[in-house]
Amino acid sequence: MERLIVTGGTPLRGSIAVSGAKNAILPIMAASLLSESRVVLEGVPFLKDVQTMKETLESLGAKIKLTGDTIEVNPSGLHSQEVPSSLARRMRASNLVMGPLLGRFGTFKASYPGGCTIGSRPMDLHIKGFEALGAKIDEDHGYIKAEAAKLKGTEIHLDFPSVGATENIMMAATLAEGTTIIRNAAREPEIVDLQNYLNKMGARIRGAGMDSIRIDGVKKLNREISYRVIPDRIETGTFMVAAAITRGELVIENAIPEHVEAVTAKLREAGVQVREEDDRIIVKGSPVWKGLDIRTMPFPGFPTDMQPQMMVFLCLAQGTSIITENIFENRYRHVGELRRMGGQIQLEGRSAIIKGVPRLTGTVVEATDLRAGAALVLGGLAAENTTVIEGVHHLDRGYGNLEERLRMLGAQIYRETNLS
Numbered sequence: 001m002e003r004l005i006v007t008g009g010t011p012l013r014g015s016i017a018v019s020g021a022k023n024a025i026l027p028i029m030a031a032s033l034l035s036e037s038r039v040v041l042e043g044v045p046f047l048k049d050v051q052t053m054k055e056t057l058e059s060l061g062a063k064i065k066l067t068g069d070t071i072e073v074n075p076s077g078l079h080s081q082e083v084p085s086s087l088a089r090r091m092r093a094s095n096l097v098m099g100p101l102l103g104r105f106g107t108f109k110a111s112y113p114g115g116c117t118i119g120s121r122p123m124d125l126h127i128k129g130f131e132a133l134g135a136k137i138d139e140d141h142g143y144i145k146a147e148a149a150k151l152k153g154t155e156i157h158l159d160f161p162s163v164g165a166t167e168n169i170m171m172a173a174t175l176a177e178g179t180t181i182i183r184n185a186a187r188e189p190e191i192v193d194l195q196n197y198l199n200k201m202g203a204r205i206r207g208a209g210m211d212s213i214r215i216d217g218v219k220k221l222n223r224e225i226s227y228r229v230i231p232d233r234i235e236t237g238t239f240m241v242a243a244a245i246t247r248g249e250l251v252i253e254n255a256i257p258e259h260v261e262a263v264t265a266k267l268r269e270a271g272v273q274v275r276e277e278d279d280r281i282i283v284k285g286s287p288v289w290k291g292l293d294i295r296t297m298p299f300p301g302f303p304t305d306m307q308p309q310m311m312v313f314l315c316l317a318q319g320t321s322i323i324t325e326n327i328f329e330n331r332y333r334h335v336g337e338l339r340r341m342g343g344q345i346q347l348e349g350r351s352a353i354i355k356g357v358p359r360l361t362g363t364v365v366e367a368t369d370l371r372a373g374a375a376l377v378l379g380g381l382a383a384e385n386t387t388v389i390e391g392v393h394h395l396d397r398g399y400g401n402l403e404e405r406l407r408m409l410g411a412q413i414y415r416e417t418n419l420s
């Protein structure tokens with residue numbers, strides 16, 4: 001198993017460019033199945049999850065070429081609408097091919113995506129949307145099967161602004177007959193990016209980023225296009241906290257300030273200097289910072305994907321903080337690991353009460369999911385002596401070449417690949 005070895009205490013300094021957004025490229029790669037023509041995607045991050053989505057599309061018959069940060073998808077040879085369960089279980093986001101397959105071919109079969117460590121991750125809102133569009137859904141032995149002679153536009157009200165359900169319904173409705181309105185839709189920037197990509201391919205969608213999205217069905221998508229995905233706002237936020245927690249100063253390039261406003265507001269409230277420019281953010285850490293109250297909410301509220309990173313930052317604050325995780329029911333797996341480093345954290349239901357301590361101490365810790373792994377790296381960068389982080393494969397799903405990029409900023413971090 002691979003491990004990261006981090007020696008703390010060095011303030012990070014310099015500039016770092018944010019990669020393309022994982023949670024934009026994954027639905028956009030899936031949406032390529034709706035087209036009958038070749039598409040080229042640019043600004044693609046170097047991530048395990050991109051590799052998994054590539055394999056998922058190839059298993060359906062698409063031809064994919066990945067060179068550097070560019071992906072070429074040729075969906076003309078699609079011959080299957082059944083997602084191999086090994087892939088569906090490896091990454092929940094492989095469920096994003098359901099909407100495009102249903103929209104283009106009127107059918108799909110896929111195993112329930114693996115719930116992951118942060119919660120059960122049901123699919124009821126996706127299924128409700130597909131049924132509203134006219135699909136017949138069967139669920140048995142962990143598989144979901146869908147059949148639809150023709151999808152018909154309709155009005156769908158989401159009980160919860162689910163990101164994946166909004167994306168899947170948008171994609172299924174793109175080629176449906178008539179108009180679909182999604183109410184209480186997720187408003188994340190990645191939804192806007194998906195709308196812009198689909199419209200460039202010839203779809204007719206309006207309203208993404210608001211809580212109602214209108215999709216006017218079209219006959220087909222066959223424009224050969226290229227598209228650059230937006231920067232990753234969670235990677236941006238992670239680097240912002242890295243500057244703050246190491247009391248360093250970072251220039252974060254290729255960032256969109258409006259996409260991380262909630263994180264900026266909270267860091268400023270804690271006493272960190274954050275300067276926003278057109279396409280970059282400069283963060284200057286402060287010697288001490290205050291405790292905060294944070295509640296995770298759907299966008300534009302504070303993002304759940306930044307909750308672990310803020311928790312480790314608040315472990316070193318002056319005073320007590322409260323974090324309430326409102327999106328996932330089990331996103332506190334990193335608490336035990338942070339306690340091992342000296343964090344004083346009490347869990348009460350959905351809330352974590354964090355009592356600031358003067359220092360964290362390096363030890364052996366285990367990443368349990370992608371963002372928990374990021375939090376442990378941040379903890380290691382700030383802790384005294386050395387932290388060994390196991391479970392690095394979780395990190396590689398969402399952060400490309402993280403240790404190399406942090407080393408460029410002065411971090412003492414390297415990857416140990418022991419062959420045992």
Ligand code: EPZ
Nearest residue numbers: 023093121122123124125126162163164165305327328370
């Ligand atoms: C997306 O997951 C992101 N993943 C997640 O990022 C992110 O944490 C999440 O949105 C929330 O912002 C991708 O975009 C690939 P949801 P998704 O559907 O679509 C419940 C990361 O670290 N729900 O908005 O799965 C669900 O259980 C990952 O990059 C239902 O109840 O999130 C959860 O409690 C982690 N029924 C809540 O809604 C459904 O049918 C939010 O889920 C669907 C979801």
